[in-house]
Amino acid sequence: MKHILVALVENKPGVLARVAGLFRRRNFNIDSLTVGTTEDPSVSRMTMVIDSTATDASAVERNLYKLINVLYVQDVTNEPSVIRDLAMVKVSAGPENRGEILQLVDIYKARIVDVGQQTMIVELTASPSKVDQFVQLLEPFGVREMVRTGLIAMKRGDEPMFQEETDEHARGEWRVLNTN
């Protein structure tokens, strides 16, 4: 099962290296990791996707908390949230294929952001599974290049995702109590 962890970290040099180093050191496997800015310039936000068959997501969460520069971590896998991935695909698009590709672009609400003599760049922002399908459909035309940003997530609703007094330790104890 895929777990999605969101972490707020201090925006300081070397923090990404600390997180990456932690994953390497503890032998954690991650599918993707994205880092970006937030509403607070002193804070960056990381989104990680973990395959929990290989790596215990709760261990990742607790280990992240041990890093001094990590402020909050939340596993949003089971939270109602908006999850997005952005893909850019440079697809072979000679005159004979363009019509068909445009149709797909329309159906998936993707966008054409560049047109060359023989290729097009198509951009799609959607849920990861939708992006998967879309890329698959483009493959028969010939995918020359493809890049995906990795997934980002945000919890739905009015409640803030992170609260100043979130007690990560209490969560750990509950988890043990509830699994026994």
Added chain:
Amino acid sequence: MQRTGAQIVWEVLTREGVDTIFGYPGGAILPTYDAMVDYPIHHVLVRHEQGASHMADGYARATGKVGCCIATSGPGATNLITGLATAMLDSTPVVAITGQVGSKAIGTDAFQETDVTGVSMPVTKHNYLVTDVRELAQVLREAFHVARSGRPGPVLVDIAKDVQQATTEFEWDDRPIRLRGHRPRAQALNESMSRALELIKAARRPVILAGHGIILSGAYNEVREFAEKTNTPVALTLLGISAFPRSHPLCLGPMGMHGEAYVNQAIQESDLLLAFGMRFDDRVTGTIKTYAPHARKIHIDIDPTEINKNIKVDVAIISDLKAALERLNPHLEAGDHSEWIARIQEWAEDTHARDIIRNAPTSERLLSPHVVHDLWKATSGNAITVSDVGQHQMYEMQYYSHDRPKTLITSGGLGTMGFALPAAIGVKMGMPDEEVWVVAGDGGFQMTMAELATAVQENLDLKIAIVNNSFLGMVRQWQEFFYDKRYAATPLFNPDFTKIAGAYGIPAFLVDNREDVIPTIEKARQTPGVVLIEFRVEMEEVVYPMIPPGSSLAEMIRRPKNGEGTTEVSDEMKQAGIGAASV
């Protein structure tokens, strides 16, 4: 007031209570060394920076305060790494300060430049690179706070040379440090507490697993109260030695790979394990597949990542141990586990029947257990022993009975050979009124013996026992058991250690029979200053009992009874020993 970065280092350190620092000067840290002369700091000049980090570690373990070391950039800093890794695995609060090349030169492969924050990242709790003098005071304060709060650990502060030279306004800010991303807490959930109490009440065969956390948390009295109130026997991890009085009737002794067989048996038969500040290391669990199969487990640890890391537990109490026990103890009901304890005592009889001290009072060759046992006797069990790593360390765990806390200092998690001598110098600097003994093998001692000069230069009253079997004994033992006695690279050519000592002006004695052990120890105790005794012991001794790596606690290689018979290592154990995923 205006201060240079170099002065700020000492302004902060002295305010953080540092009076002793272990270090070695060099180009990139020179401004800080120059400023040091004006501050009330005692600097111990080591002979190798590894010694400095071990000394800071030993100092911290013995005093409970933060240990401090200092070195220059590049090789000076990388030489600290082994000591930092040692402190990291054994949760010791250490602050290491290193000089870095000028901030403009960082990244240019300048002379003696190393990315020390990069190199030390996996072996420190946290580290900092300071390139702006205005941040220096705050960073240093944070470093001390991080090192000693929560689960303690080493913190490194790398300071660019121009930062040491630059001047800024310095004002001591004594408000408590509050870090957004570091919030260790002391309070566990009420639900965990009540669930734990239920399990404790229901237990018929409980065992306390006493770990280093007891010492770090200062929870000796609370653990004792717990054990006595509930009449629960106590097993010790290596670093838990001295966390609970060995002579206490409820103390079982050491557990794990070279723990006593009856202690491991008690753990395997137990129906409730109370893990107090220990982390279920592979050296104490053997293979986790068969570990304590009948036992519920309550784990009290301040570090949430230790919960369910190796062993799945039934109740987790993420808390400072002392705080947790202060809440639990008032609710404990008197327990009577006399039947259970009597059963363990019965198993212990078998161990006593195999005991080498009882069964071989004299022997042709001097035996290491005799040396450790007699050291215990001669010092009335009152010394702080600083042990190196290997067979003698296991004998020390088995045969030196420690009653007072913080009296066995040893590298447990990392198993760092060469730790003992420098760590003991740190211990003695921190606890000058204590009798301090180094117990080291001939292999480990030679790794850091240059620090003899440091001990002499500091005029320390430090006693050194070298247990010399002319082998890397523990490795040889593994080769004997698991590698068909092919002794690859384990026989050692050794210098005459008494002559080595002589070159430093250190009085030294050579002992090779049992009768001379105690009288020579007495002589050493009466001789002020550094004294060295070389004990030439039987070359091919084996530490019993032993659980081969990857085997179950129930499968121990035992010492033959009453000196009779031979020890058979089954093919299965051999395979386990060679093939184990863990070392």
